[in-house]
Amino acid sequence: MAGTRFAPGPAFGRSRVPGMTAEVEMRDFSNDHRWLSINTATVRKQGNLVEIVDALARHGIRGISPWRDQVADVGLDRAVKAVRDAGLELSGYCRGGMFTADAAHLEEARDDNRRAVDEAAALGAPCLVLVVGGLPQYSRPGSTPSKDLAAAQTMVEEEIGVLLDHARKAKMPLAIEPLHPGYAADRACVNTMRHALDICDRLDPAKSGDVGLAVDLYHVWWDYELFDQIRRAGRSRILAFHVCDWLVPTNHLLLDRGMMGDGVIDIRKCRAAVEAEGFAGYSEVEIFSQDNWWQRPMDEVLSTCIARHKTVV
Amino acid sequence: MAGTRFAPGPAFGRSRVPGMTAEVEMRDFSNDHRWLSINTATVRKQGNLVEIVDALARHGIRGISPWRDQVADVGLDRAVKAVRDAGLELSGYCRGGMFTADAAHLEEARDDNRRAVDEAAALGAPCLVLVVGGLPQYSRPGSTPSKDLAAAQTMVEEEIGVLLDHARKAKMPLAIEPLHPGYAADRACVNTMRHALDICDRLDPAKSGDVGLAVDLYHVWWDYELFDQIRRAGRSRILAFHVCDWLVPTNHLLLDRGMMGDGVIDIRKCRAAVEAEGFAGYSEVEIFSQDNWWQRPMDEVLSTCIARHKTVV
Numbered sequence: 269m270a271g272t273r274f275a276p277g278p279a280f281g282r283s284r285v286p287g288m289t290a291e292v293e294m295r296d297f298s299n300d301h302r303w304l305s306i307n308t309a310t311v312r313k314q315g316n317l318v319e320i321v322d323a324l325a326r327h328g329i330r331g332i333s334p335w336r337d338q339v340a341d342v343g344l345d346r347a348v349k350a351v352r353d354a355g356l357e358l359s360g361y362c363r364g365g366m367f368t369a370d371a372a373h374l375e376e377a378r379d380d381n382r383r384a385v386d387e388a389a390a391l392g393a394p395c396l397v398l399v400v401g402g403l404p405q406y407s408r409p410g411s412t413p414s415k416d417l418a419a420a421q422t423m424v425e426e427e428i429g430v431l432l433d434h435a436r437k438a439k440m441p442l443a444i445e446p447l448h449p450g451y452a453a454d455r456a457c458v459n460t461m462r463h464a465l466d467i468c469d470r471l472d473p474a475k476s477g478d479v480g481l482a483v484d485l486y487h488v489w490w491d492y493e494l495f496d497q498i499r500r501a502g503r504s505r506i507l508a509f510h511v512c513d514w515l516v517p518t519n520h521l522l523l524d525r526g527m528m529g530d531g532v533i534d535i536r537k538c539r540a541a542v543e544a545e546g547f548a549g550y551s552e553v554e555i556f557s558q559d560n561w562w563q564r565p566m567d568e569v570l571s572t573c574i575a576r577h578k579t580v581v
Numbered sequence: 582m583a584g585t586r587f588a589p590g591p592a593f594g595r596s597r598v599p600g601m602t603a604e605v606e607m608r609d610f611s612n613d614h615r616w617l618s619i620n621t622a623t624v625r626k627q628g629n630l631v632e633i634v635d636a637l638a639r640h641g642i643r644g645i646s647p648w649r650d651q652v653a654d655v656g657l658d659r660a661v662k663a664v665r666d667a668g669l670e671l672s673g674y675c676r677g678g679m680f681t682a683d684a685a686h687l688e689e690a691r692d693d694n695r696r697a698v699d700e701a702a703a704l705g706a707p708c709l710v711l712v713v714g715g716l717p718q719y720s721r722p723g724s725t726p727s728k729d730l731a732a733a734q735t736m737v738e739e740e741i742g743v744l745l746d747h748a749r750k751a752k753m754p755l756a757i758e759p760l761h762p763g764y765a766a767d768r769a770c771v772n773t774m775r776h777a778l779d780i781c782d783r784l785d786p787a788k789s790g791d792v793g794l795a796v797d798l799y800h801v802w803w804d805y806e807l808f809d810q811i812r813r814a815g816r817s818r819i820l821a822f823h824v825c826d827w828l829v830p831t832n833h834l835l836l837d838r839g840m841m842g843d844g845v846i847d848i849r850k851c852r853a854a855v856e857a858e859g860f861a862g863y864s865e866v867e868i869f870s871q872d873n874w875w876q877r878p879m880d881e882v883l884s885t886c887i888a889r890h891k892t893v894v
Contacts, residue, residue, distance in 0.1 A: 460805070533728065
């Protein structure tokens, strides 16, 4: 399945992209949702993983990106079977990471991440998404509190290197997800594509594709270097592409993400940029929205995702 | 007064800074609060500007950084007199900016910024702090809505260049404040020191000091390039230094900033870095805190600022 990641979509064509100076070659999403994937966090309050898989099949959605806790909730074997029986492809597996820990919690973190790689392989994921962790007391609770963010960043890089050995044996690419700087303390101290790519360059100078990025627009849309860093990443480093929208105002730092089109991100311009590098995988919708989308029926959320995928992604 | 900006403090000494590998030369703040300045937003709910000036004098605080709306509220002449009579020095004037506007609102934005420069000069500020604006519909309400952040960034740079002519005549340095990426859409689309310094390099390659940065740790603490960019900025580009703290969790994107020591920022390490470049001005406390510090008596807030200035700044 990993091989499908860069397979061209069925309908390439020339589209005019707002904000870009020339016409660019990008896939036409307006007629179908072949390249829509749903990250299961988007409907996590509305059903368990098996129910989500059923709903995706009902809506003709072909891509899914499950979260580990939702897989654990139904059991790995049942999750594997449900995904396979529904004919779904994974666009990623969420998530490994939380690498920052004190010495007493380090082995626990390493074991946990090796298991995440193995689960991703069992599910046929094209990559394991990494939310790398912030300060150790938040990433691995019980760890000695620290304010040393630089030390956390160093540890993240070392531990991705450690995990990479296991991931290579399992043929599971690792996708570092730069998270919005608002999460630097507690979730991820890698907050820009530049930083994530610096890490990739050091760990995998050959650009083998074994380590790359999950580009989630919610986290990186604001960056004045976004388009330069997408070019720098290139085809071998862009392992996943996540969309939602940034709302103004944003009422909660974590749980108030917007449906595509409801916020200020020029999503199509960003998709054009990753596709210009050769990315031709799924456009994965990941929305944490405690007061809005998590309150609506699953079918309504999925129908809306399909509609917005066609019109604004 | 601008000349005092880089005057050495009275008590230099060698201090051991946590997280730094060697002893560094930095001012000793533990015995007095000579280099404490209060940004008036910190106590904006507790009194008007004249009342704040009185309170600062009562607490032996020598630095102040007023906001324009608070100055306007008591009148510029009265503000100038109050500050002068109390023997206060300004560490900055907040704020110019909001440069992004559609054509119909552009002249209004330019007039507004020229007035901000003139007010800063009248008050004897060492610099005018610039919050540059985000998308035009938020920066200058009524402007045509746009999602083109790159265009906003281009406009910001051009308009700082336009304002710079007036600012140079008024001998008023412009301090670009990179704001946390959480404010990219609505307040400032310059979100990293790297971006702000790129702008400075283009507008003032001679490093005259006419344009530089306000380094507010709340906005830049998370950046893996923070210390590299502080070194790049150097003495001529660091015009102001603002402190508060990043709370975990942060309950409001704008109005839940922490008192120094209550969050996760290693403030002293950051101060050591700017002082290593030659910065020897005020450490300005700017805390927006609707549910905590804005609810407490002004004297309690100021006493706490003094105590934390000595122990954690």
